[in-house]
Amino acid sequence: MTNTASPSLETATCPICGPFASAVTRYEFTPYNVVECSSCGLNYLSPRMTQEAILELYKNEAYYNSNISGQGYDEYMEISENWVKTFILRLKQIAPYKSAGKALDIGCGPGYFLTAAQKLGFDVHGLDPSDYIVEKAQKTWGDRVKLGLIESADYAPESFDLIVAFDTFEHIYDPKKFLHAIHGFLKPGGVLAITTPDPTSTLSKVSGRNWVSYKLPEHVFYWSPETIRRILADDFEVLEVRKAGQYATLGFLFRRVFRLGNEPGALLSGIINFLNKFSIYSDNGSLTAIARKK
Ligand SMILES: [Zn+2]
Known part of the structure; x- marks a missing residue:
């Protein structure tokens, strides 16, 4: 469909049920809508x-930079430590199925x-579509990234x-x-792990349209345990398919709960800086799917 007012918009269809399946609107975030496939229940942006x-x-x-909640170097290091801890935990969850090799x-x-x-x-490699972040990553990882x-x-x-595709699958336009x-690219018997926001999670249900994972326009699909299977x-x-979580500073969680931007004001910044000294693991409303190549 061509929209002359917004040439960069398009309608989408359900990749499971095909272009003829109908969908109902769940939430309007003009000009984007979160819709639900009437046939399989997949939630997607259209x-x-x-x-x-x-x-x-x-x-x-x-x-x-708008997606990194920290400003200073210390905060950046705390965030990076939390992500490394989170990924080590996810690798331990994957370990019963794959615990060594080329990743x-x-x-x-x-x-x-x-x-x-x-x-x-693991023998580690990375891929990313952003030249900005790849240039940064290559300073550490060379042509592994x-x-x-x-x-x-x-x-x-x-x-x-x-x-692995962590917090990536919800961005993918053509999931098949x-x-x-x-x-x-997987060897025979190779394993894929995906972590992605689950619209049937408790966090999503209690948050309604304010769910932090309704991140528009980037998140185009919302996979439940059933639809990802x-x-x-x-x-x-x-x-x-299991519940996922992440380690985060209390400051990061506070900002997410109150949906604060990068410049929350002097008083709140003081509170956030204090809360950033503590970090905890929490369910983040996402799921992890682990699958083996057929
Ligand atoms: Zn469908």
């Missing part, structure tokens, strides 16, 4: 920004997963034991193509 327009957005340094993180950002996986003995999308990546076929590309089923055997 209309949404075109993929071309959103990839431009991701290239932008300002986009990355790839899709949407690797500054390389926190690489740090975590290397500590556990590459710029690009998995759908067009030039890794050798069947070369990875483990591929994405999963098929991963399937091709269905989209994975073509190429993968689903081993486990």
